[in-house]
Amino acid sequence: MPDNFENISGKIRTPILEVRDLSVSFHLLEGVIPAVAGVDMVLNQGEVLGVVGESGCGKSVTAKSVLRIIPCPPGSIDSGTAMFEDRNLLELTEAEMEGVRGNKISMIFQExxxxxxxxxxxxxxxxxxxxxxxxxxxxxxxxxxxxxxxxxxxxxxxxxxxxxxxxxxxxxxxxxxxxxxxxCRPRILIADEPTTALDVTIQAQILNLMGQLQTDIGMSIILITHNLGVVASIADRVVIMYAGRVVEEGTIDDIFACHHHPYTHGLLRSVPRLDRPSEDLQEIKGIVPKLNDLPRGCAFSNRCDYVMEQCRQREPVFKPIGSGHKSRCWLENRPW
Amino acid sequence: MVSLSEKKQGYSGEPYLSVTGLKKYFPVGRRSLTGKGAVVKAVDGISFQLKKGQILGLVGESGCGKTTTGRTILRLIEPTDGNIVFDGMDVTHTRDMKALRKKMQFVFQDPYSSLNPRMSIFRILKEPLDNFMGHMSRSDKKDLVVQTLQTVGLTADHMGRFPHEFSGGQRQRVALARSLVCSPELMVCDEPVSALDVSIQAQVINLLKRLKQEYNLSMVFIAHDLAVVEHLCDPIAVMYLGGIVEISPKEELYSSPLHPYTQALLSAVPIPDPVLERQRKVQLLTGDVPSPLNAPSGCTFHPRCPLAGEECRLQRPQLVEIRPGHSAACFKAASP
Incomplete structure (x- = not known):
């Protein structure tokens, strides 16, 4: 959607939803599972923010926490703020939340x-x-x-x-x-894997419809997905999540053309693509670690091809590497 | 000990698996007194051939009959009509299906429901050996199980564990090992990667590629993801509402698709690259896939087809070879 993108990048960005330092855990029989650990996420007026990650990375939990539809118990929101229209959504009463849900912030689900x-x-x-x-x-x-x-x-x-x-x-x-x-013409639509259960031709119809309605209503969209193709087609900015953390954040051009985090790199190279036929798929070795048994230091260190000694000691800080582009990695320069 | 890689090498020109006029109708609702009830034509007269060592990709959207086709080839469900010949043997009329089953194996989509939760990995892999290779000694069976586990990237340590201790990708490896353990010659894989995360999906696709090379396996690979099929299969058959609409070598299908449905399907796949996405022209199809219970007259695709003419409404187009090895069931493609 070229026109759409041009419009938005020309606008001044005003944040509409600011999530700061959100931590959510689940208290289960097998122990405390830290599903979301210190997530920062900003949604600007009129933009489509893509939230990408594999199952269990905390992308849905983050969205559901903002709307406070996490079942508590076993879930609990341990820290953080979610500022929307000068109010912290995490501190509103249930009655006040009912005036927000479905009215100002709406959500659609996968199935x-x-x-x-x-x-x-x-x-x-x-x-x-x-x-x-x-x-x-x-x-x-x-x-x-x-x-x-x-x-x-x-x-x-x-x-x-x-x-x-x-x-x-x-x-x-x-x-x-x-x-x-x-x-109710909400200001924010949270779409949690809206096209995952649909066939490709129907997916194309739904994405097209969402793009149209977004411009008509002037709302902002948080699009949660694992499909990088869908993100490339309608998102303006992207947040990449891994093991309950945001590992990289940037505009779609930052993420697809000059991504900095090795996980983003691995993710992009493991997707089979129609435009690059028969290219060998580069897999990310190993499996996603259990959230209550993460490796020491960086959560991705046990699967990373570029792991260094300090990655196994200390968790990297989420630092800016360009205007609006941030990455949670100790690497100074991109090695690829 | 029987080595897995002691397999017949080399291609032959003869079709290895040949399916002719395969039909599967499911009765629905109550039958009338005359014995004629409504039927769903899940698979309605499809024919294709597969040479040894080839992977045939069977793509289509949900409800197009691709899974039914796969299951009917192995007679997991009985075909209504048609003929299946595998390696010179008539599958449809044989009374000794057990002998054939050893050579023809199935891999299911969901590795969570296809493994018995109460059986250890060793027992899961030993069961086909007990069934098909009763003459083997227990220690030979154990060796073969270990060897097969290593082939799919697991270790002997995993044998004593149960399915719930594994992640989705590992389970799918166990399911593949179970199919491989009795050295099959043909594998029918029903969406083996669609339930997996992207990074794990790449691992399993690469594994399937390797297995095909090592064992000279022939496969029918059922999928809805055109990009996955492109990386693994050649030739590729596109199905729509119970019929094959196009069948072609891989390169030609993607570079110059003949059937309007294939064209729409290919254009609908989003590309994970924002620069290419902005240029991509989606050929949006109107409406949904019609119900196979009430399939349209003539060409089943005509209500959604941008090219549909009078004859498309009246007559059903046959699959005709338009270029060498490249066939399509479309009047417009046949006479441009």
Whole structure:
């Protein structure tokens, strides 16, 4: 999306959501699992922030903590702030949070079948948002719901509003989820792997739709994904996470063209690409470590090709290496 | 001791696996008194050939019948109609399927549900040996299990452990070892890497490449990710709604796809490079994949096809060879 990107890079960046030093842990039978350890993340007005990482790296937990939908217990938010509209979301009361969730900050999930209620029609579920946040009457809310379905380009919206989730295809369900999330025109949309369960041609449709709606509504998006292709197609900035930490942050051009962290490097080289046919895939050796059994020093040190002595001693600091580009690594220069 | 690498080398021109007019219809709902009920045409008359040492990629979106095809080849489900010939033997009508099963193995998508949680890795790998190679002594079996584990990148220490102690990538290695242990000649892999993280996915793809070289294995590799298939398979068959729409050598399929569906599918894959992404033109398909229960008349792709004409609505196009080795089922591609 070239036009989109140009617009945003031309704007002055004003932060809309600032997450500082967020730590979240889960108290389980096998011990305390530090799922997120000191994450800093800034979302600017009108941008798409891609959050990339493998399963268990804490990307979903970070997003869910901001909306306070982490089950506590076993989860607990140990430290940090999440500033949104001059308020710390982590300190609001439950009643105040209800005014934020689905109204100012919305979330869509990976599997639209499990996040929609199977016992209510799609129209009722969208109407619920209007009744709850806007205090509309039942009939009026349902009429608005049909409008919202039309907006997400569902054919024959009046009929579809009376359908139950199981009567819709995967792509349609995700459109319905988007309709629910965007009903109140939120300022921030958190999309947690929105296209992972979908086929490529449907993924292309959904990404296209999200791009369009973002410009229409003027919202900011946090896009959580493991698919680097999806990030390259719609994100403006990227945060790379590993083992509960942010390891690199930068604009998409920083990350794809001059990334600094060895994990980012490994990730990019391990993806099979259509534009570079038959090139050998470079794997990252080893496996993702358990979060309660991380190596000493840098969490990536046991899998890193460029590991040095100090990496095994001390955890690297998250330091700037260019304007808006930061990396958590002891390496001075890129060795590749 | 039987060595795994003592395998017949060299290619022959004869097709090694030949599938002709394969059909699998599943009955749905209640049958009427006349015995005719509604059917889902999951696989509707597909034909392809595989030479020894080749990996055939079977790609398509969910519900296109690729998994059913894979399972029918091994008669894990009985075909409704059609003929499967493997290494000169008629698979469809043989009464001695056990002898064939030793040579034909299956690898499932989800390594979490395909390994018995109550069996140790040793027992999981020994079971096929007990089943197919009863004459081997216990110590020979143990040697072979250790050797196979090493081939897939695990060690003898892993034998006493249980599946839950392994990560997804390691489990998939165990599943591969289980298929390899009785030296098969044909492997059908059903999306073996789609449940894995990117860095682990690259490890398993590289492993499969190596195994194919070492054992001169023939494979049917089922996937929905075109980039993964590109790295592993040649030739490649694209399926849509129960039929093969295009089959071609790898290079040609990616450089000059003939069928409009293949073209749309290829254009929909996002490239992990923002510079190329800004130039990429997505050919957006409208609508969803129709239900196989109610497949469109004529060419099954015509409701979504940008080129569809009158004949596409009325007649079903046959797979015809348009360039050497490159066939497509499309009227428009056949007569440009």
């Amino acid at each position: 639209p079948m499990t996040s929609l209620n199977p016992a209510f029609t799609v129209g009722d579920q969208i109407a619920e948002v209007f009744r709850f946040h806007r205090g509309m009457k039942k009939r009026e809310a349902f009429e608005r719901a049909v409008e919202e379905l039309r907006r997400v380009e569902i054919p024959d919206p009046a009929k579809r509003a009376r359908s139950y989730p199981h009567q819709l295809s995967g792509g349609m369900r995700q459109r319905a989820m988007i309709a629910i999330a965007l009903a």
